[in-house]
Amino acid sequence: MGVSVVRFWVALSGSMLVVFVLVHLAGVLLAALAPASFESYAASLHRVALLPFLEIGLLVAALSHVGFSLKKAISNRLAGNHANLVSRRQDPLAAFAAANQAIGGLLLLLFLGLHLSQLRWPRPEAGEELVALRVVLSQPFNLAIYLAAALAVGLHLVHGGEAVHRSLGLLDPVNAVRIRKAARGMAWLVLGGFSLVTLLLAAHY
Template identity: 60%
Template sequence: MWAAFMGVDLFRAWSAATGLLLVLFLMLHLGGVVMAPFAPASFEIYAAALHQSAWLPFAEFAFLAAAFIHLALSLAKLIVNRRTGNRAALVSRRGDRLAVLAARSQAIGGLILLGFLVVHLLQLRWPRPAAGEELIALRALLAQPANVALYLLAAVAVSLHVFHGGEAAHRSLGLLDPVNGFRIRRVFRMLALLLGGGFSVVALLVSASALQMGQ
C-alpha cells in the first residue's frame, strides 16, 4: 500500500511539472500567433526567423515529449488511484460550478487536446509551409468551418485544463498552502481565460480575414 501511495505522489509530481511546462509553451505560442490577425507582416517575419532557428527542433521535441509524458503520467495516476480504491466523488467545497466542471473535464479535455495536437501538426508542421506562407496556410485552414470549430473546441479545453490544472499542479508539488492558495488560484484562472480567449480570438479573426479575402 505504501509503495502505491508513493507511486501516486511520484505520478502527480511529474505530471504537475510537465503540465506547468506545457502552460509556459502555450503562453509563448500565443505571444507569437497573436500577431497573425493584428500584424501579418510581423507574423511572417517572426515565423520565418523561428523556423530557421537551430534550436527549434530540440524545443519541438521537448514539447512533444512533455505532452506525451504528461498524458501518460495522468493515465498512470488514474489507474493507480482506481487500483487502490480511490473512487471518491468530486465535491466542490466552494460551491464553484465552473471549478467542478473544469475538474471533471480534465480527462476528456486532455484527449481532445491530444487529438488536436496531432491534427494541428499534420496541418501546419508536416509539411511546414514555406517561409512567408505561414499566414496563407493558416487562413486556408480557418476558412473551413470544421477547422474553426476544432480550434475553438481546443481553446475551450485549454482554458478548462489550465483553470483546474494550475492549482492542482501546485498542490501536487507541495507548493500550495493557505497563504498562497487564493493567489495561485486567481492567477491561473486569469491565465486560463487569457489562453482560451486569446486562441479563440486569433482563430476567429484569422477565419474572418480569410473569408473576407475570399469574397
C-alpha cells in the same frame, strides 16, 4: 513509481506545456494584429537550429503529461477512489474542469496531432505561414475544432493551475486564494486569446 513521484512529473510536464502555450499565444497574436511581423517571426523561428529538438521535447512533455495523468487516474481508481468530484468551494466550473481533466487532455493531444499535420508536416514555405493558417480556419469544421481546443485548454488550466502548485507542495492556506485567481485569470487569457485569434483569422480569409 510512487504516487508522489507521478504527481511531481504530471506537475512538471504540465508546467512545461503551459510555458509553451503562453509563448505560442504571444506568437499567434501577431498573426491577427501584425501580419507582417508574424511572417518575420515565423521565418526567424524556423531558422533556429535547435527548433527540431525543442519540438521533440514538447512532444515528449505532452506524451509524458498524458501518460502520467492516466497512470495517476488509474492508481486512484485501483485504490478505491470512486467518488464524484464536487467543488467544496461551491464552484461548478472548477468541479467540471477537474472532473474532465483526463478527457480534455486526450482531446488536446489529438488536436495537437491534427494541428501539426495541417501546419507543420509539411511546413508552409517562408512567407506563406499566415495564408496556410487562414486557409485551414476558413473551413467550418476546422474552425469549430480550433475553438473547441481553445475551450479545452482554458478548462484544463482552470484546474491545472492550482493542481500544479498543490502537487509541488507550494499551495497553502495563505496563498491559495491568490493562486486560484491567478490560474483562473491565465485560463481566461488563454481561452480568450486563442479564440479571438481564431475568429479574426477566419474572418479575414
